[in-house]
Amino acid sequence: MKSPSNRPESHPLTVAVVGATGLIGQMMLTLLTEREFPVGELRPLAASAGDRSVSFAGRQWPVREATPEAFEGVDIALFSAGGGPSKLLAPEAAKRGALVIDNSSTWRQDPGVPLVVVDVNSEDAANHEGIIANPNCSTMQLVPLLKALRDSVGLERVIVDTYQSVSGTGGKAVKELETQIKAYAAGQPLEHAVYPHQIAFNALPEIDVFRDDGYTKEEWKLLVESRKILHLPELPLSATCVRVPVVASHSEAVHVETTRPIDPATARELFAREPGVIVVDDPATHAYPLATDAADRDEVFVGRIRQDTSLPGGRGLAFWVVSDNRRKGAATNAVQIAELVLRRGWLAPASQRLARAS
Amino acid sequence: MKSPSNRPESHPLTVAVVGATGLIGQMMLTLLTEREFPVGELRPLAASAGDRSVSFAGRQWPVREATPEAFEGVDIALFSAGGGPSKLLAPEAAKRGALVIDNSSTWRQDPGVPLVVVDVNSEDAANHEGIIANPNCSTMQLVPLLKALRDSVGLERVIVDTYQSVSGTGGKAVKELETQIKAYAAGQPLEHAVYPHQIAFNALPEIDVFRDDGYTKEEWKLLVESRKILHLPELPLSATCVRVPVVASHSEAVHVETTRPIDPATARELFAREPGVIVVDDPATHAYPLATDAADRDEVFVGRIRQDTSLPGGRGLAFWVVSDNRRKGAATNAVQIAELVLRRGWLAPASQRLARAS
Numbered sequence: 001m002k003s004p005s006n007r008p009e010s011h012p013l014t015v016a017v018v019g020a021t022g023l024i025g026q027m028m029l030t031l032l033t034e035r036e037f038p039v040g041e042l043r044p045l046a047a048s049a050g051d052r053s054v055s056f057a058g059r060q061w062p063v064r065e066a067t068p069e070a071f072e073g074v075d076i077a078l079f080s081a082g083g084g085p086s087k088l089l090a091p092e093a094a095k096r097g098a099l100v101i102d103n104s105s106t107w108r109q110d111p112g113v114p115l116v117v118v119d120v121n122s123e124d125a126a127n128h129e130g131i132i133a134n135p136n137c138s139t140m141q142l143v144p145l146l147k148a149l150r151d152s153v154g155l156e157r158v159i160v161d162t163y164q165s166v167s168g169t170g171g172k173a174v175k176e177l178e179t180q181i182k183a184y185a186a187g188q189p190l191e192h193a194v195y196p197h198q199i200a201f202n203a204l205p206e207i208d209v210f211r212d213d214g215y216t217k218e219e220w221k222l223l224v225e226s227r228k229i230l231h232l233p234e235l236p237l238s239a240t241c242v243r244v245p246v247v248a249s250h251s252e253a254v255h256v257e258t259t260r261p262i263d264p265a266t267a268r269e270l271f272a273r274e275p276g277v278i279v280v281d282d283p284a285t286h287a288y289p290l291a292t293d294a295a296d297r298d299e300v301f302v303g304r305i306r307q308d309t310s311l312p313g314g315r316g317l318a319f320w321v322v323s324d325n326r327r328k329g330a331a332t333n334a335v336q337i338a339e340l341v342l343r344r345g346w347l348a349p350a351s352q353r354l355a356r357a358s
Numbered sequence: 359m360k361s362p363s364n365r366p367e368s369h370p371l372t373v374a375v376v377g378a379t380g381l382i383g384q385m386m387l388t389l390l391t392e393r394e395f396p397v398g399e400l401r402p403l404a405a406s407a408g409d410r411s412v413s414f415a416g417r418q419w420p421v422r423e424a425t426p427e428a429f430e431g432v433d434i435a436l437f438s439a440g441g442g443p444s445k446l447l448a449p450e451a452a453k454r455g456a457l458v459i460d461n462s463s464t465w466r467q468d469p470g471v472p473l474v475v476v477d478v479n480s481e482d483a484a485n486h487e488g489i490i491a492n493p494n495c496s497t498m499q500l501v502p503l504l505k506a507l508r509d510s511v512g513l514e515r516v517i518v519d520t521y522q523s524v525s526g527t528g529g530k531a532v533k534e535l536e537t538q539i540k541a542y543a544a545g546q547p548l549e550h551a552v553y554p555h556q557i558a559f560n561a562l563p564e565i566d567v568f569r570d571d572g573y574t575k576e577e578w579k580l581l582v583e584s585r586k587i588l589h590l591p592e593l594p595l596s597a598t599c600v601r602v603p604v605v606a607s608h609s610e611a612v613h614v615e616t617t618r619p620i621d622p623a624t625a626r627e628l629f630a631r632e633p634g635v636i637v638v639d640d641p642a643t644h645a646y647p648l649a650t651d652a653a654d655r656d657e658v659f660v661g662r663i664r665q666d667t668s669l670p671g672g673r674g675l676a677f678w679v680v681s682d683n684r685r686k687g688a689a690t691n692a693v694q695i696a697e698l699v700l701r702r703g704w705l706a707p708a709s710q711r712l713a714r715a716s
Binding site for chain 2: 161163181184185196197201204206213214215223236242245246247251253255264283286291292303304305306307308309310311316318320
C-alpha cells in the first residue's frame, strides 16, 4: 500500500509538541525517539514558555510560547495540553499547514475530524482537513478488541468497568498518590488537592465531570468514541469509570453481548491476530494482564477470556484488558497516527490532496 | 413476631468463636461487644491453642484448641477459620447442640443449610438444622439492592465488577500491602508472598481459585450465592472479581437489567427503604460511596445510581455499591444472624422446634 513516489514527508520534519513539559508531552518525545520518527526540528510549545527547555535527540530545545505564529513551518503538531489550547490553537496550526494530532477531547466528536486508533480505523485518517483526534485512553485499549468481535460475530451490547491509573490525570496526580503513600508510611495524615477524595487505599468512581444523566464525561466518552471509531453509531455501551491507586496502566473488566455465538478459544485467536494486541491468558500459572506488567509497553494486553455465562447460547464474552494509558492510551497512538499519515501520503488535508490529484 | 415465652436464649449464652485470633474472628468479638450481644461465656477457639488469649468484655479469655469436645455446652458457634475447620467441626458443634453460623464457603450451597443475609432472606434462617451459612463478602453487599429491584421491577440479568480490599484475604494480606507500601516509600524492592503478584499499584483479576470455565471461585460464588439468597435459581449473573490496593471495604460496579422500567429517582427511594442500606448519591458535591468512608461502618452504601443507557425503555440501572467486607461482608451479618435467631426463637434446629410444637 506504500506509495514512495508520493512521499514528500520522507525528509526530516518540523514537529511541534504542545504541552511538551507535561506527562504525555514528555512521553510523546520518548516515543518520537524510540520509534525513530524523522524529526528534523523539534518545536516544544507550552502555554507559558518560561525559561525551560526539553531534552530530545541528544540536545536541549527551548520551550516556546504556544501562539498561532509558533506553528509557522510546522509539518506535524502533536497537542497534549488540554482542551483550551486545542480549541484555540489547533485551527491556527492547521491553517498554517501543520497536521494537528490532538490528544484532547475537543475535536473528537466533530464530524469533520477523524477519530483514529491505528489498526482499528486507520482509513478514517485519510479524510482529515488538518486535524486528527486521538481518542481517550480508556477507549483506546478497548476498541481493538471490540473491532475483532464486530468483524467476526457482531456487537449487541458492551458493559465496561474501569480501573484507571492516576497518570491519566497527569503528573500532579502521580505526585499526589506518591505523597499520600509516603505520608501513610510515615504515619502522617493523608492530604489531597488534585482529587476530591483520598486516592491511596481507595477507589473513586468519578473521572472527569458529571453529566446531567448521572454518567461522568469519561463514561460518556467511552460510549461516543467507541461508536465513532467502530462506525457503529447506535452501539449500546454502558461504563463505570473508576480511579484506583495505580500509577500507570488502565485495566478494564469488559462484558460483551455478541450477535452470533463465539467461544473463548476462538476469541483468543481473533484477539491475538489484531496488531498491537497480546493475549495473556493462562489462569493455571496466574498469567493475565496486569497494570504493572503493561507499564512502559506499547501493546494492549487481554486475558481472563471466558464465556459470559449470563447470556444464552454462547452469545457473549467476558474479558480483562490492560494497557499503559500514557503510551497506547495517548502518546503511542498519536505517534502511530503521524507514522500512518507519512506512510500513506496523507500529511496534507484531504481536499488539497484531491485537488492535486484531479 | 417476638415470642418471649419461647426464649430460653434471653439469659446469657455461651458463644464459641472459631478462628478467634484471625482478622474476622477479632471483628466478631468487636461486633459482639458493640451490639451488646448477651455473651455469658466466651469460648475462643483456634486450630492450635498455643499460649494465646483474646480480650473481650474487659477480661482475657484463653484460646482453646478447636476439637469436637470444645463445643460441649456451646449455644452459638461463630466459625471464621476457613473451609477445613468448618467442614470438620461444624457438624460436631451442631451435634452437641450449638447453632453454627459459618463464614466459610463450605456449607453455603448445601440444600439443607440456609444461606442468610439478614433483612434480605431472614425467614430462611428458620429452617436451619444446626448450621446457617454466612455469604461471601462480595455477595453480601450486593443482594440487598438486588432484592429491592427483584421485588419492585424484576431482575433479568446482572453484571458486577468488583474492587475488593486486601482485608478480604485476611490479616497477612493487609500486612503484605502495608509492607509493599513502606518498601515503595523507602525506595526498596516490593516483595510478595500472599498474592501471586504485587498488589501495591496494581489490580489483580484473581480472587480465590480458577474454575474450568475460566471464572474464579469468587466470581462463581457471586452467581450461586445471589441465586440462593434471592430465591432466583436461574438468575443470569456474570462477574469479574478484582483485588485492588485498598485495605478495607469492597466496591462494586453493578449493571442490572430489569423486567420492567425503573428510573434512578425511584431506585434511590427503594434502596433507601432497605434496612442497613444508605444512599450516598450527590455527584454535584462529589458524594458517592467510598471504601475509606465505608470502613468501620455496618451499612451498605449505594450511589452513582443512573439509568443504564445501553438498555432500551428504561429497563436497567447502573450503580456503585460499597461496604466494609470485614463488617457487613462478614462479622456484622454473622452476629445479626445470631440476633435474629434469638429474637425469633429459632436457636434450636427446625426439626426440634417442630417436634416441640406438635
